[in-house]
Amino acid sequence: MSTPLPTAARPAPPSRWFAVIALTLGVFSLVMAEFLPASLLTPMAESLAISEGQAGQAVTVTAVVALLSGLLVTAVTQRLDRRHVLLAFSLLMIAANLVVAFAPGLAWLLLGRVLLDIALGGFWALSAATVMRLVSEHDVPRALSLLFAGVPIATISAAALGSYLGDLFGWRNVFLLATAISVATLIFQYVTLPRMTPERPTPLGTLVSVMKRPGMMVGIVAILLVFCGHFAFFTYVRPFLEGVSHMGINALSSTLLAFGVANFVGTLAAGYLIERSLRLTLLLMPLAMGSLGWLLATLGGFSMGTDALMVALWGFAFGAVPVAWSTWITRVVPDEAESGGGLIVASIQLAIALGAAVGGVVFGIGGVLAVCATAGTLLLAGAALVVAGVKTRPVSATAECSAQGSACD
Template identity: 30%
Template sequence: MSQIAPGQQTLDQRSQSPVAADTSSTVRRWAIIALALGGFGIGTTEFVAMGLLPNIAESLEVSEPTAGYVISAYALGVVVGAPLIAALTARMSRRTLLIALMTAFTVGNLATVLAPSYGLLIVARFVAGLPHGAYFGVAALVAAHLAGPRHRAKAVGQVMLGLSVANVLGVPAATWLGETFGWRSAFAIVVVIGLATIAALVRSLPSLSDMRVTNPMTELGALCRAQVWFTLAIGIVGFGGMFAFYSYLNSTLTTLTGLSVSLVPLALMLFGIGMIVGNVLGGAAADRNVTLSILGGLIMTAVALGLFAALAQNPWAALILTFVVGVSATAMIPALQTRLMDVADDAQTLAAALNHSALNIANAAGAFLGGVVIGAGYGYRAPSVLGVFLAIAGMLVLGLALLQARFSSGRQPTVGGVATDLEM
């Protein structure tokens, strides 16, 4: 196992300043809660539209497939906004940037509430999606900075926890509001969450003046690093299987498992609880070893999806494995986010933001490929089987990443100054 060369510092050690080190645990705790609250709002607005498509279509007098472009517009905003905003705002204070991003997010959702026509609603959803990736990327960097090198992945997981909690609490509550008082009320509650997050960020975030800022050209340098692309590919391929599974979970449980429609929300809640558990466990695991955390998550995802495909007709097994898939897939997020921050060197903001572009690409690709295998006549077991192969493909990409790192450096690759522990 190779060691760090004498006098060499990890990126975390270089960026760790006395201000960060002296930040009290109370300040760190409230700052991370504020950051996670923003994640809760983002997760709520991202997923609530899926459950309200019939309401949106009826209200705007368009077909449900046409209304589905509302979801696509938001996802496109995420993919476009993450790299663009991260590069163009490289010189901004991280505190100011986070507040500005949450303000833009809130304005986009307010525009959604007020949109008088389908065309303007599409524009509003695109605008609301633009800050998504950049917010999570910068929030992850800030959380890691405040927590310090030993607990940075755990802090990243805590920020992402807001996204997971949204699936358990925010989305069901907003969906109920939308069905009861009209779909616009669901997005109105997101506006309230956005305003609360802005107030929380203003009150709880320290100045963060000790965090280094860069410039657009430095940030764009992340796109020239092979390890950044490898890590993004792991997320796109590895998570594609989870999204293939999740996109058709409702139909799988009612058609193949035989659950009543009334029990499907319970399964979705179990998946959301699994996501919460996965974030917590994944953050702790990544602080021990980033590479093994990613590998373990991919292996666990492949096994869980394989078992689900084999046992889906058993209701109890299907429900338990739905929870396990939520745990295994989400456990990789803190590790992937941390690995991107490590391999990007000075271009951390862009790399961290790109993680969420990659996950949205995985979302779209997984849903598409799942539909392809179902449409080919393989049935509702097929998306889970597809997910197994995609998780295995993610392991292969990880292996290629480690090989490339070894050959390019001439020694065993390290992640965040810690050896991978994978002897190649």
């Protein structure tokens, strides 16, 4: 049996942009379902006769399960057609929304969230590698920017529409609406996604071998620092705007909306920036966010408009970050993009948990301004690592063996 060519060595596929749009719809549906409980927490808690803290577990359980799903999905599904795997994740999302919509108590609510988190982590792990098979190498950054554009749209929809529609029709009907969107997503994916047979076996040990490649560990640590810094700040952005900027509800809502819109624009701009220089994009975005973190820590409260502008600029810069790092993994390990994608998903989920935890500790000790300074420091450290040792060219398994001074089988 002939050995499959690595992804980078294959002829460029014809661009299937409708399939990329189908994946974007998947991102929108998954992320919206992920964040809906945050905007519906109070009515969900009252209806299920549980505390808001218990209902909040429906949000916090996401990171742990999605982390494990991202790490394991490539090994568990290594012999399955990727089209079938992605469709299965959409089916799982539908089931998850239905379980939550009809949940009689906390146990069923958490079950629904676990099902969603499996789909979420698995989908993200396969997304970059799937995009590589749908479009030519030149179009990968633009396709990934389109894919990630679903995130800010879904976040805004979950926060604004979720609470509004929940007040009008009840939180269960909001999840039924999310189910309907998921069904439409499944149908569109069924029509547009081509067959994508596995290119090579990806046992669990592949994750370890990918991590051992030169420069990979530095890149993963940089990802942890950048995302940890972002979520440390973003978790406490509302206390900053209320306590330091002294914004009322209207100004607060407008600023958060501006953040979301700027994040969307930054996501779309990422493809253009990466086509010109991936390394520069990886460097400039955390450098800008880290600088903004220190400016907010030192100048925050000077004027409401200035604070709002800096928060919006932060949103723009962060919009390019997931696109840039997803493009990075497709370039440095094109032959193991699925395993690399799993490592990125796990790193980001860990960073979300660490960011919230670090932010909480710092907030308790030094207040929200200290959180801004800490977030800025983490982001600047991530930018420094990009300069120091993050590679942006393919790193093969052969290079790994050569670096270790041993022969490859």
